[in-house]
Amino acid sequence: xxxxxxxxxxxxxxxEKAHRYFLAASHCNAQKELSLSLFAQQLIDVxxxxxxxxxxxxxxxxxxxxxxxxxxxxxxxxxxxxxxxNYTIVTWIExxxxxxxxxxxxxxxxxxxxxxxxxxxxxxxxxxxxxxADLSGLISDEDILSERDCPIPVPAKLRDFKEAPDMEHYRFxxxxxxxxRHVNSTRYIELILNQWSLEFHDRYKIVYFDINYRxxxxxxxxxxxxxxxxxxxxxxxxxxxxxxxCMSEIRFAERGI
Amino acid sequence: xxxxxxxxxxxxxxxEKAHRYFLAASHCNAQKELSLSLFAQQLIDVxxxxxxxxxxxxxxxxxxxxxxxxxxxxxxxxxxxxxxxNYTIVTWIExxxxxxxxxxxxxxxxxxxxxxxxxxxxxxxxxxxxxxADLSGLISDEDILSERDCPIPVPAKLRDFKEAPDMEHYRFxxxxxxxxRHVNSTRYIELILNQWSLEFHDRYKIVYFDINYRxxxxxxxxxxxxxxxxxxxxxxxxxxxxxxxCMSEIRFAERGI
Numbered sequence: 256x257x258x259x260x261x262x263x264x265x266x267x268x269x270x271e272k273a274h275r276y277f278l279a280a281s282h283c284n285a286q287k288e289l290s291l292s293l294f295a296q297q298l299i300d301v302x303x304x305x306x307x308x309x310x311x312x313x314x315x316x317x318x319x320x321x322x323x324x325x326x327x328x329x330x331x332x333x334x335x336x337x338x339x340x341n342y343t344i345v346t347w348i349e350x351x352x353x354x355x356x357x358x359x360x361x362x363x364x365x366x367x368x369x370x371x372x373x374x375x376x377x378x379x380x381x382x383x384x385x386x387x388a389d390l391s392g393l394i395s396d397e398d399i400l401s402e403r404d405c406p407i408p409v410p411a412k413l414r415d416f417k418e419a420p421d422m423e424h425y426r427f428x429x430x431x432x433x434x435x436r437h438v439n440s441t442r443y444i445e446l447i448l449n450q451w452s453l454e455f456h457d458r459y460k461i462v463y464f465d466i467n468y469r470x471x472x473x474x475x476x477x478x479x480x481x482x483x484x485x486x487x488x489x490x491x492x493x494x495x496x497x498x499x500x501c502m503s504e505i506r507f508a509e510r511g512i
Numbered sequence: 513x514x515x516x517x518x519x520x521x522x523x524x525x526x527x528e529k530a531h532r533y534f535l536a537a538s539h540c541n542a543q544k545e546l547s548l549s550l551f552a553q554q555l556i557d558v559x560x561x562x563x564x565x566x567x568x569x570x571x572x573x574x575x576x577x578x579x580x581x582x583x584x585x586x587x588x589x590x591x592x593x594x595x596x597x598n599y600t601i602v603t604w605i606e607x608x609x610x611x612x613x614x615x616x617x618x619x620x621x622x623x624x625x626x627x628x629x630x631x632x633x634x635x636x637x638x639x640x641x642x643x644x645a646d647l648s649g650l651i652s653d654e655d656i657l658s659e660r661d662c663p664i665p666v667p668a669k670l671r672d673f674k675e676a677p678d679m680e681h682y683r684f685x686x687x688x689x690x691x692x693r694h695v696n697s698t699r700y701i702e703l704i705l706n707q708w709s710l711e712f713h714d715r716y717k718i719v720y721f722d723i724n725y726r727x728x729x730x731x732x733x734x735x736x737x738x739x740x741x742x743x744x745x746x747x748x749x750x751x752x753x754x755x756x757x758c759m760s761e762i763r764f765a766e767r768g769i
Contacts (some may be wrong), residue, residue, distance in 0.1 A: 279557060279560065280689075280691050281553065281557065281560065281690070282553075283690065283691040284687065284689070285686065285688070285689035285690065286692070287691045290687065296538065296539075300536060303536065303537075338691060403612040427543065428706035429542065429710050430549065430705050430706055432541070432542035433538070433539070433542065434540040434542065434595060434712060436540075441680075445687040448686055448687050449686050449687055451686060452685050452686065452731070452732075453732070456686050475709075475710070
């Protein structure tokens with residue numbers, strides 16, 4: 256199977272799923288690029304489509320009283336797609352254990368250039384107890400794993416930190432909440448990106464981003480966004496009223512002229 | 513031309529453009545419905561596609577030094593599409609004057625049920641002077657107008673008001689800014705919806721929404737969201753540092769059990 260492309264066809268295996276996107280002007284960020292939060296949304300969309308097509312999606316898990324929770328996203332980018340560019344996101348499952356699914360992504364320009372990669376970790380939890388669910392026997396590995404390489408090293412768990420010279424507060428509002436009644440996964444990414452000015456984002460692009468989702472935040476909850484930053488990177492913690500909500504790391508690189 | 517539908521085909525004329533959507537769970541709001549801000553984004557997307565296909569889109573206007581600015585959105589809904597529902601947005605141009613385009617929309621469920629309607633007003637402005645641009649001769653009316661009716665009465669201009677018992681402040685951040693370097697049109701809608709609690713949105717649905725975009729807001733600008741509200745409706749003004757940014761009116765109705 257190949258995806259339509261102007262010059263260099265993008266090959267995907269039967270174990271993989273691809274979706275070709277067009278970045279309309281009205282979907283761009285201020286830098287006329289795909290924003291990191293919309294990119295994360297699209298990773299989730301492609302993952303859901305692939306899981307559904309393998310019959311290991313939400314519907315199948317619901318039938319055994321379980322659901323998928325996104326636990327981690329790690330992104331490494333050469334560049335983001337730019338305004339009115341077509342690009343293709345390909346996803347595959349690297350490994351599938353009793354309670355986890357390691358799902359990776361590569362993003363292609365239409366000329367076959369690899370724009371970047373992403374790793375995600377999904378955890379199956381029991382709908383009632385919210386404890387990890389056991390998916391043993393749901394599917395056999397051979398059916399679904401792809402041998403494609405993901406060049407992003409598996410990141411270590413992000414460690415908590417105490418001292419944060421920069422702190423900001425935010426209280427979650429109605430439009431921040433998703434169908435699960437928790438704060439939308441992509442909204443945390445926006446909160447993080449908003450710790451830098453527009454001028455900074457004009458000058459620097461994101462080359463690496465890692466987020467560990469720890470505990471769900473809810474409507475009305477007040478969080479503290481804690482930063483340890485230097486010129487071109489930062490460690491971020493979003494602290495809720497009683498729990499750490501997420502930990503993140505971001506690295507920037509100066510854009511070319 | 514007909515759009516794929518399970519029971520009742522949705523007929524559109526050659527002067528119209530349709531786009532069929534699927535509302536994935538991860539795109540829903542907390543009420544498991546299409547949010548008003550995503551709906552507004554989709555109206556803009558379908559409008560842009562239609563204008564491009566008629567060769568009166570951004571590219572054509574840019575060639576004469578002009579651009580389209582969205583001046584107003586008016587929405588009247590029976591109900592919003594719900595989680596995992598397919599729906600179709602049809603757009604047509606009601607009238608096209610020297611500097612304005614009145615573009616309407618109807619939204620269909622797959623069974624042919626009309627879920628609601630929208631009116632939009634687009635103004636062509638000169639890229640340099642930011643004054644209205646003259647599009648006379650760009651296209652002849654007969655080619656592009658549809659005779660479909662839009663049952664929403666043309667709303668009167670929303671009037672400014674002075675007394676606002678409810679006021680809240682917000683400062684625009686990096687992810688609020690679009691490719692034009694102004695605040696994204698849909699972001700104002702979120703600011704407005706966030707003047708009500710999650711519990712209120714659970715109990716009430718939006719049946720009418722009107723927004724007049726007056727002046728563009730920018731990164732770092734601090735706005736005041738002023739409300740005159742009663743139990744199931746409100747008039748809203750978003751006031752910038754030197755200008756009124758937008759005026760809006762919203763009406764809710766209690767959801768059925």
